[in-house]
Amino acid sequence: MESRIDEDLGVxxxxxxxxxxxxxxxxxxxxxxxxxxEAVSLMTAMNVPVVVVYEGTRLVGMLTDRxxxxxxxxxxxxxxxxxxxxxxDEVPYCHxxxxxxxxxxxxxxxxxxxxxVLDRRGRLAGVLSIYIPFA
Numbered sequence: 001m002e003s004r005i006d007e008d009l010g011v012x013x014x015x016x017x018x019x020x021x022x023x024x025x026x027x028x029x030x031x032x033x034x035x036x037x038e039a040v041s042l043m044t045a046m047n048v049p050v051v052v053v054y055e056g057t058r059l060v061g062m063l064t065d066r067x068x069x070x071x072x073x074x075x076x077x078x079x080x081x082x083x084x085x086x087x088x089d090e091v092p093y094c095h096x097x098x099x100x101x102x103x104x105x106x107x108x109x110x111x112x113x114x115x116x117v118l119d120r121r122g123r124l125a126g127v128l129s130i131y132i133p134f135a
């Protein structure tokens with residue numbers, strides 16, 4: 001299957017893939033003060049399992065559908081109202097021109113399924129999923 005994906009991406013045999021070749025640029029960004037209900041509605045409407053959390057121009061966290069489900073069962077719904085209350089605030093990131101194998105290794109070590117991808121200017125360029133085939 002990997003050779004089919006490489007072919008679809010235009011990658012030649014033996015060529016090293018970079019993060020930009022497989023990242024998703026379908027992004028949803030919220031602020032930490034966004035209500036949790038609004039973030040969930042946005043994720044549902046955009047059909048995305050993750051939102052990246054920015055405060056101004058600074059990456060401050062990430063919220064996944066899994067984070068919402070796991071935390072919802074352990075707390076009262078009214079006790080948590082904003083993204084800040086549920087987001088992961090220590091989020092690793094990579095750059096779009098990083099090697100895919102390096103980014104996936106960072107995801108495994110950090111135990112995350114999703115990771116923000118920045119360009120070299122520090123702007124959000126996409127999101128990488130651990131669910132893509134390993135290079």
